[in-house]
Amino acid sequence: MDINLRGTLVTVLIFFLVFVGAVYTIRIVSGTNLPVAAVQSGSMEPNIPTGSLIFIQATDPSEIVAGPPPIGDTVIYIQQGTQVIDYFLFASYNPLPISHRAIDKVEVDGTYYFLTKGDANYYPDQNPSNPLSWVPEDRIIGKVVYSIPYLGYPFLWFKNVWLISLVVLTIIIIIILPSGEKENAKKTAGSV
Secondary structure: OOHHHHHHHHHHHHHHHHHHHHHHHHHHHHOOOOOEEEOOOOOOOOOOOOOOEEEEEOOOHHHOOOOOOOOOOEEEEOOOOOEEEEOOOOEEEEOOOEEEEEEEEEEEOOEEEEEEEOOOOOOOOOOOOOHHHOEEHHHEEEEEEEEEOOOOHHHHHOOOHHHHHHHHHHHHHHHHHHHHHHHHHHHHHHOO
C-alpha cells in the first residue's frame, strides 16, 4: 500500500474516532440524545433566529422556568406519537421536535404540564384554558441552554440527500485523485 494513502487512511480514521468520541461525550454531558439542533423556522425570532445552532440540556421538569420572554425557558419537546429512532451517534425524530418557550406550567397529579409558545407566534401551541392539553413532562427533551445564530445552517443544508452525496463524492475524489496521480508519475518515471 502506498505510504501516502496509508497516511491519509490513518488520518481519516483518527478524525472519525475523535468525532465519534466527541459526539458520544456531548450526548452524555447533555443527558439527552439530542444535544445539538438547528432551528428551522422563525417562530422564536428575534431571540433565536432561523438557522441558529441550539445546545440542549436535559432538565428536571420542576426546574424549568415558565414565563414570558426572556424569563421563560425555551424547551424542546416532541409531539404525541413522535417516532424516535436512536442511533449510536444521532437520533431521528418524526415529526421533528419543537423548540418554543414555556410560558406557563402546572402540576397535575405529580406530573408537570407546560404551555408553550413561539416568541414570534400570536397564540400558544396548546389550549391555555385546558392544562391537560399542554405538553406533559415526559415529552420534554430538555431546554435550550445556549444558541449561536447562523451556525445551524450547515446542519439544515446537510439534511438534503443530494448535497450529502455531492460532499461525500467530493471528499472521495480529493482522497483518491492525488494517490492516482502519484501512481501515474511513478509509472511514467519508471518507463524513461
